[in-house]
Amino acid sequence: MVEIVYSPNTENEVAVIGAGPAGLSAAYHLAKQNIKTIILEEHPQVGRPVHCGEGLSSLALKRMGLEDVPSSALGLKIKGIKIIFPNGQYTVFREEGYDLNKDLFEQYLLEKAIAAGASLQAECRVFQFSRKNGIWSINSNKMLIKSKAIVDATGYQSLGNKILNLDPNGPNLIAGAQYLIDNVKNDGFIEFYIDPKLAPGGYLWLMPKDKDRANVGLVSTDSINIHKNLKIFLTKVGLDKNKIIRPFGGMIPCSGPIKKTYAEGIILVGDAAGFTSPMFEGGTQLALKSGQIAAYTLAKAKEIAAEKKLADPYIEELLKNYEIEWRKNFPPYQKILQGKKFFYSFSEEELNTIAKILPNDLTNLDMVQKIKILIRLFAIGKNIKKTNFFKAMETFSYSVAEKYGW
Incomplete structure (x- = not known):
């Protein structure tokens, strides 16, 4: 110190x-x-x-000239992010980083x-x-x-x-709550869970850490039930019996500058x-x-x-x-906020359809893959408003490290 x-x-x-x-x-x-x-x-x-989930991309460290961070502070090397939909289907974005010991x-x-x-x-x-x-x-x-x-x-x-x-x-603020949990195995991926029932207007996460620990939390517009819903989520992912090392949480700005x-x-x-x-x-x-x-x-x-x-x-x-x-x-906040609004307005059924539309891996999508997404959107996403879908997907593209997403 x-x-x-x-x-x-x-x-x-x-x-x-x-x-x-x-x-x-x-x-x-x-x-x-x-x-x-x-x-x-x-x-x-x-x-x-x-006060936070502790994730930081390798690109951020390089961009800020912080390439001499001690390994004890870097914590666990992260391979990327899984976005998991209500039906359990997920898509991966491979982008290296760390879940820091903040x-x-x-x-x-x-x-x-x-x-x-x-x-x-x-x-x-x-x-x-x-x-x-x-x-x-x-x-x-x-x-x-x-x-x-x-x-x-x-x-x-x-x-x-x-x-x-x-x-x-x-x-505008959104409520966040998180538990540091012991004895959690991981595959090196941060997991973001989209679940309108447990985290309306937000999402849940499991962020693996070193020493077989993980930060498990959520942000939600339902601040009254935030701890109750987090405990339900722990049961859902099989971590309700694990030791909680420490709880923490607070409010997070969510409306841009x-x-x-x-x-x-x-x-x-x-x-x-x-x-x-x-x-x-x-x-x-x-x-x-x-x-x-x-x-x-x-x-x-x-x-x-x-x-x-x-x-x-x-x-x-x-x-x-x-x-x-x-x-x-910094990225265009108003455009991102509009896409976010559309994404979190999708019903659970629509989110599950989106899971089927998206490829298993979103990293470096080429033109052929983008065309396949369009074909699937029009084939099985008939009830999804196309403008909302495109704006929501654009918001995802602004959430990567290059755009200061993490």
Whole structure:
């Protein structure tokens, strides 16, 4: 565990609030550019408690330059994803990645940020901040902290959004629950189960981990019955007698980015900005990338301000480049959300028909295979609205690693 902490007498250029993947990515890329950065984390140890399914693609690690992750943090090597329909039929998408030990992965990110020059103040819960003359006053349970800019990585309940009212409605949220289960054998594939009865508006998963463990969970619009339905699912897949090592869960943004992800002197990253992959709610790659974009936006703003001799380097006009850049990089959210709506509106009967229409393997579909899908769609999918089917399938194509799906 990293022991370096913050000295209250240090002058800060940027304060990063929240030490999840988004905040730690921002801190690392800021410190790497010699920008004085302090990380403020409310928990005593970075990475705990774990809040997600822990999957991350190999492409994401390569894209973010994180190819020196310790094997202990990488966890289990994943071969791909099985999408399992209500009738038990499934299709496979082969794409390598890892089911991380997320606590160790985040501690690795912290060590990189510290080594680059960032500092850490743990057990520091920020509850308010305000800006005057280009300086933020950040109130916490420990001390008053001053900085010229803030990176808000406070999660779906974004403190920045609450204080600055960047999006009065905030993102739509979906409930998630998960158990870490012991003694689960696996074949190296993540399993996504589409089941409108147990997970309406969402899906269930079995994500294998190292040491014969697995994360088993679901996201669902039926938040009242989420734990009840998860236990029914455990029985269905034969894991109801297995030891539950730990339960966890929470709310996940599911409607795409909030209306505005920056303001004078502040940038929102990760879940705070609403960055999750809409179809399956994966957020780690988006978090890492948004943190990187935020860091380079702040660095560029500082550089431009120095050239133009501006008193405040973090004016809104210079920070708008953050939104321009993430829109260039991230997938078209509205298109994905529309396809997701269509997919989750299919009945169980229609989903089972779709299972028969799709090939056993969706990896690298060629033109012949696509034509076969069309033939089967018109032959046996007579009750399925074709426009809805095509838009739903397009959404699947945006859920791969290349499109920041995981």
